[in-house]
Amino acid sequence: MKVTYYPGCSLEGTARDYADSIEGVCESFGIELQEIPDWNCCGSTAAHSINHTASIDLPGRNLKLAGQLNNADLLVPCPLCFNRLKAAAHELQEGNGHGFQTKLPPDLPKIWDLANFFATGEMLQKLSSGLKKPLEGLKLVSYYGCMSSRPPKVTGADDFENPQSLDKIVKALGGQPIDWPYKTDCCGASLMISRTDMGFKMVGKILEMARRVGAQGVVVSCQMCQSNLDMYQERIEAETGKFFGLPIMYFTELIGLACGLPGAPNWLSRHFVDPIPLLRKNRLI
Amino acid sequence: MQPSLSPDFSFLQKAEAAGPFNAAECFQCRKCTNGCPASFEMDLFPDQVIRLAILGQKEEVLRSRTIWICASCETCSTRCPNGVRIAELMDYFKEMSIRTGVSPAQPHVASLHQTFLGNVRLTGRVFEGGLLPAWWLKSGQLGSKIRSGGIRNEMKMALKLFRKGRLATTPKTIKGKAEVGAILRSS
Ligand code: SF4
Ligand code: SF4
Numbered sequence: 301m302k303v304t305y306y307p308g309c310s311l312e313g314t315a316r317d318y319a320d321s322i323e324g325v326c327e328s329f330g331i332e333l334q335e336i337p338d339w340n341c342c343g344s345t346a347a348h349s350i351n352h353t354a355s356i357d358l359p360g361r362n363l364k365l366a367g368q369l370n371n372a373d374l375l376v377p378c379p380l381c382f383n384r385l386k387a388a389a390h391e392l393q394e395g396n397g398h399g400f401q402t403k404l405p406p407d408l409p410k411i412w413d414l415a416n417f418f419a420t421g422e423m424l425q426k427l428s429s430g431l432k433k434p435l436e437g438l439k440l441v442s443y444y445g446c447m448s449s450r451p452p453k454v455t456g457a458d459d460f461e462n463p464q465s466l467d468k469i470v471k472a473l474g475g476q477p478i479d480w481p482y483k484t485d486c487c488g489a490s491l492m493i494s495r496t497d498m499g500f501k502m503v504g505k506i507l508e509m510a511r512r513v514g515a516q517g518v519v520v521s522c523q524m525c526q527s528n529l530d531m532y533q534e535r536i537e538a539e540t541g542k543f544f545g546l547p548i549m550y551f552t553e554l555i556g557l558a559c560g561l562p563g564a565p566n567w568l569s570r571h572f573v574d575p576i577p578l579l580r581k582n583r584l585i
Numbered sequence: 586m587q588p589s590l591s592p593d594f595s596f597l598q599k600a601e602a603a604g605p606f607n608a609a610e611c612f613q614c615r616k617c618t619n620g621c622p623a624s625f626e627m628d629l630f631p632d633q634v635i636r637l638a639i640l641g642q643k644e645e646v647l648r649s650r651t652i653w654i655c656a657s658c659e660t661c662s663t664r665c666p667n668g669v670r671i672a673e674l675m676d677y678f679k680e681m682s683i684r685t686g687v688s689p690a691q692p693h694v695a696s697l698h699q700t701f702l703g704n705v706r707l708t709g710r711v712f713e714g715g716l717l718p719a720w721w722l723k724s725g726q727l728g729s730k731i732r733s734g735g736i737r738n739e740m741k742m743a744l745k746l747f748r749k750g751r752l753a754t755t756p757k758t759i760k761g762k763a764e765v766g767a768i769l770r771s772s
Contacts, residue, residue, distance in 0.1 A: 309710045309711040309712075310713065312710070312757065313712075313713040313714070313751065313752060313753040314713055314746055314752065315751070316750055316751045316753075317749070317750075317751060338761050339759070340705070340709040340762075340764075340765045341709065341710045341711050341765075343705070344701065345657055345701075346697070346698040346699075346701035346702050347702060349676050349679050349698050350676075350680045350683050350695070350698045350699070351680065351702060351769070352603075352676065352677070352680060353768075354702070354768050354769050358705075358765065358768055358769075361761070361764060361765070361768070401767075401768060446658045446659055447659075450658070450662070450663045451659045451662045451663045451670075451672075452663060484660075485622060486622045486623075486656050488622070488623070488656050489656075490656050490657055491623070491656055493697055493717070493720075494691070494693045494694040494697045495626070495654070495691070495693075498623065498626055498656075501625070502622055502623075502656075531742060535738075569749075570749040570750065570751060572745065
């Protein structure tokens with residue numbers, strides 16, 4: 301199966317670990333990723349904050365290019381890119397189109413949030429039948445963040461207050477998903493650099509709750525959530541005097557691990573809070 | 586808030602023409618504020634921004650810390666029972682404050698957005714490795730970062746990322762960078 305792929309800027313840099321795990325998993329499940337040729341940055345928070353026109357035309361250019369490929373599906377791992385592509389499609393298709401440069405082709409591929417793509421009945425079935433090392437006994441909370449679900453008018457999500465995709469994937473992999481109240485609370489990614497103090501408070505709250513409900517780790521599908529909860533965890537522990545010790549893992553890494561893909565241990569070794577001791581304890585590595 | 590108020594309804598009319606944001610539908614239930622994860626640092630709560638916008642209190646809104654503190658999490662717009670697009674209106678006010686030369690109450694937040702878009706304009710994609718240093722320079726924080734030793738934390742993180750193969754060292758320039766430049770210039 302061939303799909304169109306929009307990795308987005310951070311998957312070429314700080315989220316190279318996520319990118320590698322996605323490429324590895326897709327290859328093993330026979331999903332061929334065809335990158336949008338010459339794609340550009342979606343504009344991210346910066347564009348929608350201070351330049352509305354660009355916040356539609358930047359992702360608009362990517363949609364236009366995606367429309368030139370002949371695939372039915374467009375996979376987007378970064379939830380913010382996903383959100384901006386959906387927002388552009390929404391505005392350019394449902395709005396009056398005034399003031400924007402982009403003219404969209406009539407046929408666009410279906411824009412997928414990557415976790416949702418892997419949580420369809422058919423894909424879950426494939427995951428279960430590919431299991432080599434079920435994640436037995438691994439207690440995980442799924443953290444979805446904001447952008448894959450909100451606002452539902454743009455994302456099309458129907459379970460936006462209580463999303464299920466990652467929980468279903470963890471379950472299909474034999475792990476133990478734990479229900480918790482902070483699935484979609486904001487980690488403050490857009491403020492982490494310019495108002496680090498606020499970012500620390502918002503992340504601290506989430507980590508504390510994950511700990512309180514007895515999670516051994518957190519599953520994510522967003523590289524901003526991942527880096528916020530992972531890279532700063534030690535500093536937040538030092539500032540608050542609380543201990544979290546929570547590895548923050550991409551769902552694709554867990555798929556790799558449970559399905560015995562050779563790359564998985566390497567993908568998992570590139571975080572700040574090391575997941576390896578936990579996985580060893582559970583005899584998964 | 587001001588003791589005597591002269592409402593200026595043209596302020597919201599203009600905003601709605603650019604939106605629509607449905608702000609006039611607000612019945613002040615405060616559901617937006619109650620679910621807002623960033624309210625703890627705000628000088629105006631989201632429902633107050635809406636109220637003041639309806640009354641045309643331009644200065645109070647554009648000079649507020651709130652519009653820049655808003656984390657764009659979209660919880661408010663998602664939950665508002667009246668379909669008010671609060672988060673999108675916050676963005677509209679940010680853009681307006683920059684375009685009309687109102688100095689932002691959170692200058693570092695604003696300058697990060699500007700640096701980011703400047704970075705995209707150069708190559709068509711964001712080069713993470715260049716973003717932070719450029720922003721420190723633009724926002725005048727480089728000197729204080731060096732003096733306070735805060736830069737050491739950043740360097741340590743960058744080094745760790747580099748060792749893990751997670752730091753690109755050169756920017757990628759796309760063929761369509763002129764198109765991207767045009768999108769960012771003309772608007
Ligand atoms: S949730 Fe909507 S109606 Fe309620 S106060 Fe906020 S903007 Fe007004
Ligand atoms: S979008 Fe902004 S105002 Fe709305 S809930 Fe999130 S942080 Fe608060």
